[in-house]
Amino acid sequence: MPPPCDIETCKRKSRALCHCCNKNLCPDHLKEHDDSINSQIHPLVDNINNLDNQLSALNVDEIIDKCRQKLDKWRHDSHKEIDRFYQEKYQELQQRCIERVGQKRKTIHQIKLKTNVLIQEQEATYDDISSLKSIINDIKRDIDQYEENGISVDVYPLIINNNLIYIENWIMNEIDLSTLSSLYRTIDCSNNDWPILTSNNRFLLLKTNTYHEYDHIPMDIVLQYLILYQININ
Ligand SMILES: [Zn+2]
Ligand SMILES: [Zn+2]
Structure with a gap:
C-alpha cells in the first residue's frame, strides 16, 4: 500500500517518490511540484541570456x-x-x-x-x-x-x-557544472536548431523546443527544456 501524499492538506495516496526532494506525492501534487520547478528554470534562462548579451555589448x-x-x-x-x-x-x-x-x-x-x-x-x-x-x-x-x-x-x-606597474591577471575559476545533472546523451546540433544558452570548454547548455522525446529524463535532470551536453571535440 503506497504511503499518503506528503502534502499536509492532501488526503490522497502517493503515486511517486520525487527523487529530487525525497517526497511521496499524489499525481496532482507531483504535476504541481514539477510545474513549479519548471517555472523556476525560465527566469534563470533569461538571466543567463542577459549575462551573455551584457558580455557581447561590452565595449x-x-x-x-x-x-x-x-x-x-x-x-x-x-x-x-x-x-x-x-x-x-x-x-x-x-x-x-x-x-x-x-x-x-x-x-x-x-x-x-x-x-x-x-x-x-x-x-x-x-x-x-x-x-x-x-x-x-x-x-x-x-x-x-x-x-x-x-x-x-x-x-x-x-x-x-x-x-x-602591476596589471591584474584575472583567472576566473571555472564554473563547476558538475553539481548539475550528469551527461544525458550526445546530439548532432550542427543544423542550428539548438540555440545554445551558455557553454564552457566542456559543456553546452541547450534549449530545446521539442521536449517530448526527453520526458523520460529523470526528474533531477535539468528538466525538459534545458539539457546539458558535453562537447565532443573530435
Ligand atoms: Zn521534488
Ligand atoms: Zn497530494
Whole structure:
C-alpha cells in the first residue's frame, strides 16, 4: 500500500517518490511540484541570456582606455620626476663649475699678492722663482684641463623595475557544472536548431523546443527544456 501524499492538506495516496526532494506525492501534487520547478528554470534562462548579451555589448576598448589612464598618469608623473631630478643635478653642475673657477681665481689672487710683495721687497730667491713656476704650472694644467673637459659627470642608466606597474591577471575559476545533472546523451546540433544558452570548454547548455522525446529524463535532470551536453571535440 503506497504511503499518503506528503502534502499536509492532501488526503490522497502517493503515486511517486520525487527523487529530487525525497517526497511521496499524489499525481496532482507531483504535476504541481514539477510545474513549479519548471517555472523556476525560465527566469534563470533569461538571466543567463542577459549575462551573455551584457558580455557581447561590452565595449572592451572603452575599458582599456579607462584603465590606460593610470598608465598614462604614471608615465606623466615619471617624466616629471625625471625632469625634476635633472633640474636638481643641472643646478648642482652649475654650482660646482662656478665654484671651481672661484677657487682657481682665489689661488691666482694669492700668488699675485705674494709676487707683488717679492717685487716690492726685491727679496726673491731662486727657490721662490722655482716654487712660483711650479705653482703656476699646476694652475695652468688645472685650467687647461677644466677648459677642455669641464668637470667629470658620471651617469648611470635608470633601471625600471617591472614591479612598478602591476596589471591584474584575472583567472576566473571555472564554473563547476558538475553539481548539475550528469551527461544525458550526445546530439548532432550542427543544423542550428539548438540555440545554445551558455557553454564552457566542456559543456553546452541547450534549449530545446521539442521536449517530448526527453520526458523520460529523470526528474533531477535539468528538466525538459534545458539539457546539458558535453562537447565532443573530435
Ligand atoms: Zn521534488
Ligand atoms: Zn497530494
